[in-house]
Amino acid sequence: MLKPVQKKSLSDSVFEQLRAEIISGRMEPGSTLPGERVLCEMLEVNRGAVREALKRLEQARLVSVQHGGSTTVLNFRETAGTDLLSTLLVTPEGELDTQVARSVMEMRSALASDIARLCAKRGREVAGPLAEVVEQMGANRKDLVALQALSLSFWGLLVEASGNVAYQLAFNSLRDSYARFSHLLTRVLADELTDLKNYKAICEAIAAGEAEDAEFYSRDLMEIGERQIVRVLDTLDRVKE
Template sequence: MEALPRETIVDVLENRLREDIFTGRHPAGTLLPPERELAEGYGVTRTTLKHAFGRLIQAGLLETRHGVGTRVRDYARLGGADLLPMLVRHSPDWIGEIFEVRRSVGALIAERAAARATDGQKAELRTLLAAVGEAEDTDAVQLADVEVHRALARATGNRVYALLTNTLFNAYLPVRTALAGPFTDPPAARARLAPVVEAVVRGNQRAAHRAAEAYLTATERIMLEGLA
């Protein structure tokens, strides 16, 4: 069993402020009320409020200017992909859009990996694929599958693909347990992913693209059924 997270009052306030921003209670572009008023409204100290503000500023949801106050940033226009995990926690509707990007980017990564993978990277992919089929439980299969995709991204030789892959995985971690459908049967999970690795190892770019598209479409369907 996983230990339950222990939330502090700062954690609770951060989550509440974030939800109030995403739901429009504090609209993008507007100044938040003065700190004293806001702290009283949420029933916390100004010190707690400042700590929560610091986290949300770092996340790109707020910005503070001396003498002006704290403003809600237009995250939809100015934000980056690092906001995706927060947005998914706010609304699972984001999952569909993440999967759309996952399909297109994943197929491109497989194609690039087929063109550029070194012999060492091909050997690593075979090893990681075998680990998927040998994993002991659903959670281990899911994590082993993730490592195959990270290795595919590295094999492209493009570090941006690797970072983007990490971002997409981080984005649906908040609902990960509901997305475990494709990973309940280790041999089946390995067989589903094997055509992608095999095409990359052969250096067949077109086959790798097609195999990745088929894999990502099939697993997406199973995952979305689990969410439903």
């Protein structure tokens, strides 16, 4: 399968470079960035490119820039939003950050169960489309990659029907993080993806408006995958020592 080649603009490169410096900690929170004109020289680009990159960093809450003053590095852990997760998931060395991965899995479990609960409470109309997805999962029970996509659809429907935008936005960030490593997780999540019984149970609980059941089965389902992934992460950590 061929993928579209990714093309980066200058300001994108500048942005990524500065972001890496900040996230890695090489630029400490509170320290000041070089002036725009200096950055131009160092990076050998024009000032417009630098400014566009700085605006993006500001939007991501990684830096704070003030007219006349200087641009300072923020403590992103205390300011950034969840959209930074997919970036944090990759260490400066390009490897998977296991601690961040654990965080993502924990959040996934917590959100999923509450999403299902809310859905049973006030989004029962989604049970129909949901059942269709589960049916397709049944038809593709041997194709893990297809199941991955269907599972994402399943939870996408659920989170939308939950009527909770906060969860939806957090879900977006989790999904983006997931996308970065989905190919590695296909097999690790096999048990969860093929647990059709649980998907159906969630579906039925929502259709029946049984919030507690929906919450219970979701938590159960999530814990299956979380357990497996944590096991892999623990192994990874042990190997690296």
